[in-house]
Amino acid sequence: MISMVGKRGLVMGVANDRSIAWGIAKALHGAGAELAFSYQGETFGRRVAPLVAQVNSDFLLDVDVTDDASLDAAFKKIEERWGRLDFVIHAIAYSNKDELAGRFINTSRENFRNSLTISCYSLIDIARRAHPLMSAGGSIITLTYQARTR
Numbered sequence: 001m002i003s004m005v006g007k008r009g010l011v012m013g014v015a016n017d018r019s020i021a022w023g024i025a026k027a028l029h030g031a032g033a034e035l036a037f038s039y040q041g042e043t044f045g046r047r048v049a050p051l052v053a054q055v056n057s058d059f060l061l062d063v064d065v066t067d068d069a070s071l072d073a074a075f076k077k078i079e080e081r082w083g084r085l086d087f088v089i090h091a092i093a094y095s096n097k098d099e100l101a102g103r104f105i106n107t108s109r110e111n112f113r114n115s116l117t118i119s120c121y122s123l124i125d126i127a128r129r130a131h132p133l134m135s136a137g138g139s140i141i142t143l144t145y146q147a148r149t150r
Contacts, residue, residue: 005032008082012038012063012126013091013143014048020143021091022051028089029055036078038063065092065122066114075129085133090126090142094118 009028013021014037025035036059039048045062052060061077064070078085095115099107123142130140 001027001031003032004028007032007086008034008036008084009087009089010036010038010061010078010085010130011089011091012065013089013093014039014051015044016047017051019091021089024089024091024141025051025055029057033087034082035059036061036082038074040064065118065125068125071125071129075133079133083133084136085130085138086136087139087141088126088130090123090140092119092122093143 011021011025011028013019014025016022025037029035035052035055035057037048037052037057038061039045040063045060049060052058059081061074062070063074093115096111099111123140127140130138
């Protein structure tokens with residue numbers, strides 16, 4: 001494995017200990033990376049906090065990727081604490097669970113737009129804010145639906 005000693009990164013999208021994002025975080029930690037984690041809301045915060053402790057991190061950021069002020073505040077905290085960012089793992093996906101159980105043809109336009117905003121457009125918003133912190137270079141990795149099936 002490549003050494004990540006001295007590298008600092010943000011992992012976004014850990015929902016529980018079975019999340020692909022959590023597997024990535026454990027591997028990065030094992031390679032020596034220092035990690036920050038985002039979560040959205042109190043419920044996810046309670047789930048993620050014990051996991052974060054397992055990789056010797058205390059850097060938790062409550063982030064709503066649909067809210068510019070929330071994103072700005074998170075990246076400001078990263079800048080204040082670390083001054084730079086070497087990588088971002090974007091493993092964020094969302095759809096209204098009530099619509100996942102129904103037929104595809106009954107997907108509402110509102111849910112589709114919201115799902116795309118959270119699951120896809122958030123990558124652009126995040127990259128825009130991470131870029132200035134990656135002045136020495138950096139990487140942004142996102143997951144696709146295919147990643148979920150393999």
